Amino acid sequence: MTSTTTPEPTTPEAAATPAPPAPRGLVPLPTGAGLGLVLLGGVGTIASAFMSWTWTAKFPGDLTVYGYPAGLQILAIVAGALALLLGAARLGLLRLPNAERIANPSAVFYAAASAFTLCWFAAIAIAVDLGGLANLDPGAYIAAASSALALIGALAVPAGPGGIRPYLSATDPGRISVPDNPWVRRLVITLGTALALVAFTYGIGIDSDDSETFIGFVLLVAFGALTLNRSGLLARYTAISSRHTGFAVALAFLAAVVFPFTQNDDHNANLGVNILTFGTVALGLNIVVGLTGLLDLGYVAFLGVGSYTAALVSGSEYSRFTGTEFPFWAAALTGMAVTLVFGVLIGAPTLRLRGDYLAIVTLGFGEIFRIAVNNMDGSSGPNITNGPNGISRIPDLEIFGFNLGDSHDVAGHTLGRFANYFFLMLIVTAIVVLVFTRAADSRIGRSWIAVREDETAATAMGINGFRVKLVAFALGASLAGLAGTVGAHVSYSVNPAPYQFAGAAPPNSAFLLAAVVLGGMGTVSGPLLGASLLYLIPEKLGFLQNYELFAFGIALVLLMRFRPEGVIANRRRQLEFHEIDQLDVPERGLSDSTLGVTKAGA
Structure with a gap:
């Protein structure tokens, strides 16, 4: 006796609904495997910075010493650490508040991309400046391979719904919650200001003859900003600063005052x-x-x-x-x-x-x-x-008997002429x-x-x-x-x-x-x-x-x-x-009948 199955009745709405598209992107790996590659790449990038990248000191920054990172190697440590931290947080190895939102796939991708861009730029710059790949030492090869491994791992994580890669989509960054405590918020603003001061001090202190290191610094800052933006940290920091505008402005002014004391x-x-x-x-x-x-x-x-x-x-x-x-x-x-x-x-x-x-x-x-x-x-x-x-x-100006053209000792630090005019x-x-x-x-x-x-x-x-x-x-x-x-x-x-x-x-x-x-x-x-x-x-x-x-x-x-x-x-x-982007949101989220538009009318 043969049994037959009665097909379920289909409505016109169900028949008109298209099937979800198949996932697109690179060959997908299990999430754990992809993030494991990110972690391995981050560790390798950091380790490579303690090795020699080139045999000659002619390349700016002196990248020839084992165990003593300098120049682009210091930047590689920062980029590798950023990828390592976000990958570990995404994998659940770091029990941090909002770790799932901060370490979203888009943020992990940009963190890995920062390490990849920096290390490959360094390797290409060494080869171009010194005349060939023969000038690369094992550390440079390990840095290039490790950063590429981290990027492949970030790319190979399974795509999001509909196959749209999370780093290419226009979705909002993660929403980060901060305790509603004014002292905690002020601490966050203080840490952000200190980080900005350190970055600016490091960047302005790079010798003008060391253009390769400065380009690497700009690349790291650019991709680091993208990472913070996609993780939602930048947007949340901006919101906190807007709620404590006076405190944020005072800290920025204080950081500017401290700047001359950080320069020799x-x-x-x-x-x-x-x-x-x-x-x-x-x-x-x-x-x-x-x-x-x-x-x-x-x-x-x-x-x-x-x-x-x-x-x-x-x-x-x-x-x-x-x-x-x-x-x-x-x-x-x-x-x-x-x-x-x-x-x-x-x-x-x-x-x-x-x-x-x-x-x-x-x-x-x-x-x-x-x-x-x-x-x-x-x-x-x-x-x-x-x-x-x-x-x-x-x-030179003289204000209240203080000649700005002379050097002055303040708190054991000698301030030159330009430092005096900086304060003015x-x-x-x-x-x-x-x-x-x-x-x-x-x-x-x-x-x-x-x-x-x-x-x-x-x-x-x-x-x-x-x-x-x-x-x-x-x-x-x-x-x-x-x-x-x-x-x-x-x-x-x-x-x-x-x-x-x-x-x-x-x-x-x-x-x-x-x-x-x-x-x-x-x-x-x-x-x-x-x-x-x-x-x-x-x-x-x-x-x-x-x-x-x-x-x-x-x-x-x-x-x-x-x-x-x-x-x-x-x-x-x-x-x-971005008015068009705002208008596109209801069209994707609402039906034609809700918008008052019919397909025939369109």
Whole structure:
């Protein structure tokens, strides 16, 4: 007797439902096996750092010593330890709070990728610099093989639902819970600030001749940031810092104060002064570009106005007003006042323009300033700026009897000239940050944002668009002038060469605009980070100095493609740039009937 099975009735909805796609990706391994490879690769990467990577000390960092890691080997230890910790947490070997969320497959992948990228870069750099693979010692081969093993293990873990690799999907990072204790949160902020200080101190301390180590450091920081982002730690740290903004800002200021005491070379303090100067000017430009939405291509001219004003009243023998020497507070106020006047004079007749027309006018103003100070030499024009030779021998500042040009012993540490100016510039930066935040959160700040979003709608709501833009233009100009008054004394001289739209070295308008866009428009820390990256990277990578604009262009193209809101995103702008992604969410999560859309209508 044959038995027959009655097929279950199928509904049209069930018949129309497609079968789930088969998993895609690499050949899957059991989760334990894949993570075991990650652990083995992490251990091997760390162990390889204690071996010789090359037989000659000609390669920067001296990677020839057994048992004494240096240069790229120290970075390999950090990358290997990161992969090892996340792999162990994912496998359950580390009993940590939120370990399953932190060590998600995406975070493990980026941790393994950091070790792989760093070790393979080191091996290729040794072979290229020294002339062949014969220059690699066993340690380099072990590092390359171990890091590749870790990456293969992270890739071979079974794919997620639907076969979409977790590191390629647009899913949110893991949600990390932190005890609702203010002291625990403050401890987290303190640890994060200390980690940032250590990373910055290490990076700025790398010798400019050791470009390979600095490139490895940049790779490690980039992949480390991706790992922290995908693990959810970065987002959680940002949320905690926003709840304790005052404490986080105070710690950041304290870390900046400690920085000169960590350096034995005053040249590194000079880098810090220049970064703070350009970061401060970029914050002023952020008011014009980021908050108000005005494209200013000649903003560096305001920095020049402040610098020349300070130089003229500094008591320099090359000043037109020889014998006139203002105290610093008077010179700073004079520089701000003069740049404020220039901002109003330039903005009043031009700010009724919009878009490309306004950009062309501001570009013209920048060129007019440079040409004018170049011709004020007593021959082509009035003798005010000493023409292309500029004003040199600007004396050092003396504040309350404290000469910033002399070395001083503080807490057993000798602070040189640039360290003294670093502290002064740090105070100026704090003032500018305070002005920026207070203005952005005020009524005028909300008016700036309204004008940026839609000037016509803002005018219809009663906002005087011209007056609001003029205030932004004047305030941004005065902040640039304040930074210029300090910069003139730091550099000993001013001349018209740097104040152009695009030059061989900063400051220039393209540099400042790139710092704002790269860091994140409308934020406080974004322009500071952008200025740090754009100044420090060409400084440490000497071969990029002749290709600086090319590097800027590549960086901006990649940024506009993958993160148009900037490295540190303003929440409003982030939602605007990813509006399509937000609209895609209900389409994937809701049925057609819920959305009110039919397939026939589509």
